Structures are given as C-alpha cells and as structure tokens.
Amino acid sequence: MLRQKLPLSGSQEDYLEAIAEILESDAHAHTKKIADKLGVSMPSVTNALQALAARGLIIYRSHTPVKLTDAGIAKAGVIRRRHDAMRRFLCGLLKIDAAEANAAACRIEHVIGEPITSRMTALIEAVEQREDCAGLRAYLDEVMPQIQPKPLDLIPLDKLGKNHRAELVYISESLRGIKKFADMGLVPGAILQYEGIAPFGDLIRIKLMDTQLSLRTGDAKFFWVKVLD
Numbered sequence: 001m002l003r004q005k006l007p008l009s010g011s012q013e014d015y016l017e018a019i020a021e022i023l024e025s026d027a028h029a030h031t032k033k034i035a036d037k038l039g040v041s042m043p044s045v046t047n048a049l050q051a052l053a054a055r056g057l058i059i060y061r062s063h064t065p066v067k068l069t070d071a072g073i074a075k076a077g078v079i080r081r082r083h084d085a086m087r088r089f090l091c092g093l094l095k096i097d098a099a100e101a102n103a104a105a106c107r108i109e110h111v112i113g114e115p116i117t118s119r120m121t122a123l124i125e126a127v128e129q130r131e132d133c134a135g136l137r138a139y140l141d142e143v144m145p146q147i148q149p150k151p152l153d154l155i156p157l158d159k160l161g162k163n164h165r166a167e168l169v170y171i172s173e174s175l176r177g178i179k180k181f182a183d184m185g186l187v188p189g190a191i192l193q194y195e196g197i198a199p200f201g202d203l204i205r206i207k208l209m210d211t212q213l214s215l216r217t218g219d220a221k222f223f224w225v226k227v228l229d
Contacts, residue, residue, distance in 0.1 A: 008075075010107075010110035012051060012052060013110055015038070015045075015048045016058075016068075016072060016075060017083065018034055018037045018038055019034060019072075019076070020076035020077075020079075020080060021037070022034065029067070030066075034066070039176035040179070041180070056069055056071055056072075057069055057071055057072035078114070079109065081117060083106065084105075085121045086105040086112070088124050089120055089124055093123075093124060093140060095144035100172070100174055102174075103175075153226060154224040154225060154226055155225060156224055157192075157194070157204075157206070157221070160225060161194065164193070164194055164227055164228075164229065165193045165227075165229050166191070166192060166193075166225035167190070167228060168187070168191075168192060168224075169226050170188065170224040171187075171188065171223055172222040174222060175219065181219075185208050185209070192207060192208045193206060198214050202217050204217055204220055
C-alpha cells in the first residue's frame with residue numbers, strides 16, 4: 001500500500017491519464033499507442049511504465065498491453081476529474097479555444113488538489129445551471145471572447161519567408177511533444193533560419209545554429225516567431 005501513496009510527477013500523471021483514455025476507447029493500451037498519444041519516445045515510455053508499475057498502479061510486461069490496477073483506476077479517475085474541471089473552467093467560463101483550454105488544463109491539473117477541484121466544479125455548475133446566474137452567463141459570453149493578448153508582430157513559423165531569420169518567441173501549448181522539440185533546441189529565444197520546403201513529404205527545413213532540422217508543417221504552425229531579417 002505504501003508504494004501506491006508515493007507522489008507522482010506531472011509526467012507520470014500524464015502517462016496514467018493517457019493509459020486510462022486509451023483503455024476507454026480501446027481494449028488494449030500498447031506502448032506504441034501511449035508513445036503516439038503523448039508524443040514521446042519508446043524508451044521514455046518504458047521508463048515511465050516501470051515507475052508506475054513499481055507503485056502498483058499498472059501491470060506492465062514487455063510485449064503485452066498495459067493494464068491499470070484497481071489503485072491505478074482510482075488514481076487516474078482523480079487526475080481526469082481535475083483535468084475536466086480545469087478544462088470546463090477555461091473553455092466554459094473563460095471562453096478559451098477548446099484545443100488551447102485542453103492543453104492548458106494538462107499543465108495546470110498537476111498543481112491543484114482536491115479542495116480546489118471541488119470548489120471549481122461547484123462554481124462551474126452554479127454559473128452554468130443557476131437561474132440567478134443568467135446575467136453572468138450573458139456577460140461572460142459577450143466579454144471573454146473580446147479579451148485578446150496585445151499583438152507582438154509574431155507569425156507562425158510555417159509563414160516565415162525563405163532564407164529569413166527569426167527569433168522563436170512563443171510555442172503554443174497545443175503542440176504535442178513540446179519536450180521533444182525542446183531537446184532539439186527549439187525553445188523561446190532560439191534564432192533560426194527558414195530554408196524552405198523539404199523535397200519529400202509535408203516537411204519544412206530550418207537551420208538552428210549549425211544544425212539543419214526538418215519539421216512537419218502541421219507542427220511548425222505552433223511555433224510563433226519574430227522576423228529579424
């Protein structure tokens with residue numbers, strides 16, 4: 001029982017949540033599916049699953065699907081409840097775009113506890129359901145979408161002109177596998193140069209210091225840059 005009470009890191013909670021979501025839609029949670037869902041490498045998945053198994057939260061054996069133990073099911077349920085409460089607050093009350101709200105919820109869910117989750121859920125349900133909150137609902141519907149960040153003359157990386165240099169300023173939280181890109185050096189403050197479209201596939205080529213990298217255009221749109229020249 002003691003091992004099940006060991007604290008989980010935010011990354012380990014993400015793995016447990018991902019396994020539960022896969023099992024909800026598919027009877028088998030293979031390691032490849034977990035890696036694809038989280039945008040991480042297979043060795044990273046192996047290390048995380050071993051840590052979760054050591055805590056008695058999953059049953060993990062090589063070359064077999066991952067299963068949640070009863071303790072794992074209960075823990076995943078708590079994590080998913082926190083995620084849902086934060087997502088509903090951001091999307092339903094603050095009118096944040098659904099994809100951005102979900103990505104932000106993935107980050108915030110690791111730092112809020114049960115008391116906050118319960119009070120947030122009560123607030124959401126009151127605003128959404130109570131008749132005396134009708135005026136507040138109308139106000140939120142009107143005002144929240146109008147609140148926008150001040151423009152910074154940024155453009156998505158896939159719109160940068162050929163041979164132009166730019167500073168990477170912001171990475172959207174909706175991008176999957178942010179850590180993987182950070183390991184490549186794609187972090188705010190990095191100076192890069194757009195070299196054009198790769199010959200094959202849906203890829204663009206950039207130069208980061210002395211290194212050439214290829215990115216999918218679908219990923220490049222999440223990187224916001226400030227043009228330097």
